[in-house]
Amino acid sequence: MTLALVLGAVLAVLAVLLVARPFLREPAPADDRLAEPGELDRRRLELVEERDRALAALKELEFDHRTGKISDDDYRALVGPLRRAAAEALRALEPRAESRVAERPTRIGR
Amino acid sequence: MIALSVAAALAVFILYTAVVGGATTQLSPSELAGHTGHVALVGTVVGPVSGDAHGAGLRFRVKDVSGTSRVTVPIVYTGSVPDLFKVGRHIVLTGRLHGATFVGDDGSLVTKCPSKYAPAKGSSST
């Protein structure tokens, strides 16, 4: 059926257009490089994840202590190192925040 | 540590299938001759079908599902007969050879549905 073939051709044309769109919109771009996180960004991401992990672990510890899964002694023993780890992670992120022009107060936990 | 545990688990079930022998041999009618042990027979139903599965036994023959062998084996079976059972269908049943006749285990007859998504069972229960 010719209708089917016409519709098929239309489909193909639309597909090609969509695929070519990025090239049609910017025939001569200033920069065609695919953005990827540089060393600095990777390091920052690592630290942010480190920080979030440390803070979450502290929260968990608190909760486990409250619900009686960790005894008072164990809590006292564990909370120190965890707090230090969290502080370190936060501190490691600070220098990066200074180098940013538009400083936004980073939200820490809840 | 993880690798060790997985290896241990593997060892457990290889041991089980080998030693405890939970496995059954599957044969087609052309391969059946001479096997006197308890086996599973896989084949296509060949008529005529006679008898009563809830009486003296349903009698029919099976031949190979595929291939050119013309060997047919007579079967005697008692127990549940699945609805899809008829001449030309693929079936599986467990049992053993008594002389020239394959006597099926009660309720072990399972019929395969020709269409992809519809199974049909005899009586294996879970």
Added chain:
Amino acid sequence: MAELGRAALLVTFGLVVYALVAGSLAAWKRRRRLALSAQNALLAAFGTTLVAATVLLVALARRDFTFQYVAQHTSRSLPLGYALSAFWGGQEGSLLLWLLILSGYSALAVWLNRRARDLVAWVVPVLGLVAAFFAFMLCFVSSPFVVAPAPGDGAGMVPSLQNPYMLAHPPMLYLGYVGLTIPFAFGMGALLSRRTDERWIVATRRWTLAAWTFLGIGQLLGAHWAYVEIGWGGYYAWDPVENAALMPWLAATAFLHSVMIQEKRGMLKVWNMVLVSLAFLLSIFGTFLTRSGVVNSIHSFSQSPLGGWFLGFIALMTAATVALIYIRLPLLKARTRLESLVSREATFLYNNLLLVALCLTILWGVMYPLLTQALRGETRSVSKPYYDFFLHTFGLPLLLLMGIGPLVAWRRASVRALGRTFLVPLLAAVVTGVALIGVGLGGSTPGLLTYTFSAFVAASIVLEFWRGTNARRAIAGESLPRAFTSLVARNRRRYGGYVVHAAVLLLAIGIAGSSAYQTVREPAHGLRPRQSMEIAGYTLTYRGLSTRQEADAQATRATVDVTRGGSHVTTLHPGKNWYPVEQQTSNEVSIYHDPRNVGDLFTIADQIDPKSQVLFLKVLVKPLVNLIWVAGFIFVLGSVIAMWPDAVEQRRLAERYAPAAMSAGL
């Protein structure tokens, strides 16, 4: 119109191959516009696949028998709903459904994560590769758009498929199977783009959970269909096709748990890559099993040519995945180590080991016939006893772990605190065990253990909610109900997870009750009218036969009166239907849902002799079996809670991955 369908699929094929090739090039050479172009190709592929799917749907609705597929799977008298469901009833259509869902998921996943440009740049070609395989099959090997001279009427649909559960079962399963491709693609994308952060996990967390839920529900629907429609008295037979769905589900369950450890402690990175790949490969393998006829199964298929292609694809993907993980091993070094064997991380690890062990055992059982044939020239197969043994060996400890996990703290649990937290659940378990033995249910060890462990788990879950609520009240001074809701709202994943555990618990209890404690009776010489039989306190009296004509079948029913202790309970009508168009008999079981044991009185008319009126009746009493279906609903509830969007968490994650802060100042 079939030409349109075929053309649309060809365009799809072109698009996804472009996505694969151009996408890879763009990611490798870092070309922004090319990457965007490849992304667009993937999005467009969904559109063209949708066109192809619509063509098929319309053909099915109109019973256009020039479409060979429509002629093979429908007939004029078939109700519209079932005619449409024939879309996935056959080989070619089901492949199209797979591609449709894959392209839809791919488009959505890529669109939602488009800001993670470097990650998505590699995700696109991976998705393109998988889609290319299915598109290739649809275009060149197994097309739903083959035309032939139209017959007068179609072949019709097998009666047992004309059932609401069968309408929903395949789409649910596919939404699950295919869904596992997304986390896999993101994982491989992360490896290919050399990212060491958790973005791929964060991006696919809900995808994995959703896919896993669909897969679970799909299996429950299938089991329920088998139970009521095929009616042999069971719901799972360890058939390869059933196992095909169970294996990826188990792998995905393991992955869901171990991913939590990676997020919290930065451990198990390699393990998670392996697990997500395993889940994906098993889902493809499952599709292969259901189609290729390679393993003898209740679903018999002729040796389909598809099998070879699928096997090739699986081999290719496995090799590529293994190679990639191996090459990127240095990137996947753990940040921390396991601090204690008595910690929640450790219980998650044990849980993972057990799940994977069970999964591999099932895989072994499925492959055994193939391996013995290849190695020894003789086909040997395993069956129920093998699977039951391992289900008990691995499943029972898993059940217990479900209860132990919540009671143990992260990192390192205090042994002393353990004593206190374990006390109540242990007591619950012991009391239950003793009570059950007292009531005479000690006969089955696995059954007894299941119930005892279940009591332990139930107590532990209840305690978790209880302790958590109390802690919340202490912190925020809220009232009891308010504390409860805010507890769950603030920890959706954890408490949603506990609800899912409760569902698994019900499932375990239901399975134990209906298998370990079921009673079966079938009078060897059948029943004549007015004869009765006894089973588990019921008396069933056979009254007689009746026949009536239904829309497309002749229905024969036996009337069976059920009494207990002298008083009438119900009347059941087991029987058979005869479908003249399809020349097929179907079994119509009759079930009584007994509120007293939350179970079923299940009657099967095994054989009916119309002349002598003799009825060969098989009756099963299956206690607690309805818990299995109830569990399905609770399962969905728990998943929804766990998946529910959390504004605070979203904000935190958005800030974490915000690209703006990164590039400024460089």
